[in-house]
Amino acid sequence: MECTFEPVILCFCCQWCSYAAADLAGSMRLQYPTNVKILKVPCTGRVDVISLLKALEEGADGVFVSGCLIGDCHYVLGNQRATKRVAYVKKLVETIGLNPERVEMFYNSSAMGPQFAQCCRDFTDRIRNLGPVCKIEKTATGPTPEQRASA
Amino acid sequence: MSNSKAGSSKGSVLVVGAGVAGMQASLDLANSGYYVHLADKSPTIGGIMAQLDKTFPTNDCAMCIISPKLVEVGRHLNINILCNSEVQSLEGEAGNFTATLKTHPRYIDLASCTACGQCRSVCPVTAVNEFNQKLDLREAAYMRYPQAIPGGFAIDRGICIGCGMCEKVCLAGAVHYDDQPRMTEIEVGAVILAPGNEVFDPSGLDTLNYAKFPNVVTSIEFERILSASGPYRGSLMRPYDRQEPEKIAWIQCVGSRSTNGCANSYCSAVCCIYAIKEAVIAKEHAHHDLDCSIFFMDMRTYGKEFEQYYNRAKELGVKFIRSRVHTIEAEGEADLKIRYTAEDGELREDVFDMAVLSTGFEVGLETVALADRLGIDLNKHNYAATDVFMPVSTSRPGVYVCGTLQGPKDIPQSVMEASGAAAAGGALLAESRWTQTRTREYPPKRDVSSEPAKIGVFVCNCGINIGGIVDVAAVREYARTLPNVIHVEDNLFTCSQDTQVRMAEVIRQKGINRMVVAACTPLTHEPLFRETLLEAGLNKYLFDMANIRNQDSWVHMHERAKATEKAKVLVRMSVARAAMLKQLEDRKVGITQSALVVGGGVAGLNAALNLAGQGFKAFLVEKETRLGGLAEKISRTIEGTNVKPYIDGLVEQVRTNGSIEVLTQASLTSFKGYKGNFTSTVEAGPDKAEHTIEHGVAILATGAHEHKPVEYGYGTNERIMTQLELDEMIEHPPAEKDPGKWKRVVMIQCVGSRNKQNPDCSRICCQSAVKHALQLKETNPEMEIYILYRDMRMYGMLEDYYMEARRNGIVFARFDTDKEPEVRTNGTGLAVVFSDHVLQRWVKIAADAVVLSAATRANDTDAIASQLKVPRNANGFFIEAHAKLRPVDFASEGIFLCGTAHSPKLIGESVTQALAAASRAGSFLAGKTLSVGGAVAHVDGQRCAACLVCVRSCPYNIPKINEEQVSEINEALCQGCGTCVSECPAKAIELSHYEHNQILASIHALLAGH
Structure with a gap:
């Protein structure tokens, strides 16, 4: 049977290195699957556990974080913090029966457009092979972030 | 156009060359209140640095x-970039110059070009791509x-x-085939030259066969x-067959330290360390264990912490072969046979897949012609002639120099010098500060915090860059259906000037x-659209961008x-986020217009003097009773200039300057506040009177001292001395022990440097030894002088003196750490035993004196480092914010460093760094106010449990537990x-x-x- 599964993949990029790498991949016209959607954060240090879990809970099939190369973080240690959190989230999702491979940490400097595109291709392939995430149903009364903000 | 005081100087500066040095000088000046014209002959700014892969260390x-x-x-x-432009002439004098510039046609109008790249995609012409060093091709539209x-x-x-294809496809109408050269006259108060260097072309060296073998490449x-x-x-591939090389050789000193095949006898100062870097990075890129060999004469890793980088490379398996390379010959189809003379004199050969020539710097002929047009003197190597104590001033008053035209150097040195040149120019034009700069006025802001979100969505076609792939109309109509959206439209080029005006209107x-x-x-593009929001009277943070082109x-x-x-x-996603965005206010805080300078040596004196010249108040704090620092112990520079008159003059200028308050026998007792507004207390004078100082910035110039050796019997015999002690003896010969009468002297290098306790190189000791050896030879040409060394690190123009020393018969004998020399004393007799690398045997010679080239160690800064909370490395030298691009800034803003407190350096280098620190400090003070707040973190005290997680996780140690026992983050x-x-x-903090x-x-x- 032909596989028609198109995973939804969220990628957090820091604004200094990896977001620039993603832009460079564009300048170089390097092609990668449309599944990856990028969310810019000032530093991967801002990517918290709840954001990663929330993405999976709401139905993302895979989430990855792309930061500066280790040692090159614009904010000294943000990417190392993010690395630890990603490792922690991997353990957490495993305990609830999700494959930890759905969460990953990558490092791309702003000159690494080709490598960034490759990360997108590889990660999409990985998630495609893992299949859809089993959607964790929201509690009936669970508010959306917008509702929560206006509350 | 100038509204400066009648007869006074112009408040603008011309910077020639837009590499990293020119850019830094421009930024410092523009932020200090001067209008900058930045000219570069190429179509872009960035210089050589933009071509580099990684940077050391x-x-x-x-x-x-x-x-x-x-x-x-x-x-x-306040920076006007003039691309494709060359200076034709410079009339007038310091303060009031008229420069004539010729701008070559670009054929594409920058004001209309949106960089969409359509012209390139249709261009049928291919040419070699100089940016990629001719290793690939580019189009004519590029x-x-x-x-x-x-x-x-x-x-x-x-x-x-001239096929006209690009003109046809350019929807912005930016292509103009009939573009003509233009001449422009600009009036400026000062000129800063930063045209950079060229890389030596090794094509003429037939022994290395660069022109013949594709796998011989330049660095x-x-x-x-x-x-x-x-x-x-x-x-990682070699050019010939695009195969990954398994064995690479680096050949050092190609086009440097040689008069054979090139005219560059000086050392290019950067090639040793970049070759190590390339080897280390190549190893990282390789898919297998890459064999890297570096063929070198002296390993000159003299920069701050470079020696540790060298040591790490050795641990990673990079091979260092001390040798002279004879030839590169073909081996098989595309491999290379390198024949070289090893240190033992044997001729050896080895085969490599690829060879990298570590090509040096030289001043290009165009730059030589430029110097001639501008009327500035060059030295015999074609570098700008400068005074040893005024390293950024050229022979023409009001014209300053920085970067590699001043001498071959690496990026941080160039950046420092650029700031130094900016400081010198800034002090010259201080009275005209802010007279020619521009400011932008915005309409009053509308407070929208109580309004429901009303979102406008603007979808860009970017010519056909987006519209050719994405159905822009469908995206626009989809946006219309999203919550809170009240307006949608699409534009051909959303970024074009006319669209901006219309958007603000809408x-x-x-x-x-x-x-x-x-x-x-x-x-x-975010800054541009934020500007449009400001024009429309909205807070600039009420904006989000969906990246539908690059991504x-x-x-x-x-x-x-x-x-x-x-x-x-x-x-x-953007619309949902935009609905949640809040207005953020940047608050203005005044800056105290004064500086605290700690340390009254060459660096501190120069920093204080320049700041006073720029119009700021300076407080100079010195722990000793006298000003002058370590330089007071140095009689002459290697160039032969007397140091004392310079120091005396400097001290006199500082003492008599009404804007400088000098406090001697002083120590800092407390330091409070934050950038822009610090309060320090200082105890000064014999009675320890307390002074309270309000200042906006602080500069640390705490200096260094000569290490008291514990090696080689120092202290057991008065004829075993350090270089500084020898200096004193040469300058004031004691009647009984006149060094001029010595028959034989042995100098030993790296005493207390490059060893386990202090792995760093002290940078200046090689030149101290050569300087004193030349002075002794001058007094007594018969004297036998031996310098026992590990690598002679006579970088840049210092190489000239190394050559002179060898010509004068001074003997240089190399030793390895496993065969260190030994100093033997026997009664009054003194002898040195060392292993001679040519004879390959131990030699014992009697000596009248043994001179130890002792390390330069940082002064004790324990107290001040903890008061100011600034970091130091293992050897007590302060750590700058960034080794490359922020060499005189601390990571904590408003605090700067210079001189030997940063790392060992020569007097001239300290002067440059002091000017650089004064420039950085001055451009900070010149703003007069500081914007704080914006996208920063805030603590909700109600939810904070004072668990200290934020305190520990912050890379800058900003969160503090306040009196209410909750965390507080200073915005x-x-x-x-x-x-x-x-x-x-507790999720108590929001960014x-x-x-x-x-x-x-x-x-x-x-x-x-x-």
């Missing part, structure tokens, strides 16, 4: 660290590199066939090979209070339907990374503009419907 990606500077220069209101500033194309009419070609955005996209008319632009990338249409060119769907998702100090926000277990709800709104919008 941090292995930072060069493009990552230079691009924020490119962008900052590109959009600075941009030097993707991140280039100005972000516009140019047409290379040298190869263009700059190798940088492009390693670069992820280079011709091979970062794959925002005002429709009462839009949040703007979403779906276009290219916020990294280049959509360009990367999904063959999947139009999917790309359109993705664009819709990205717009949905003036927070850098806005959000690390504490993510770590806080403005990246709040939890804002991030979750994007995620929720992404997954809506899944």
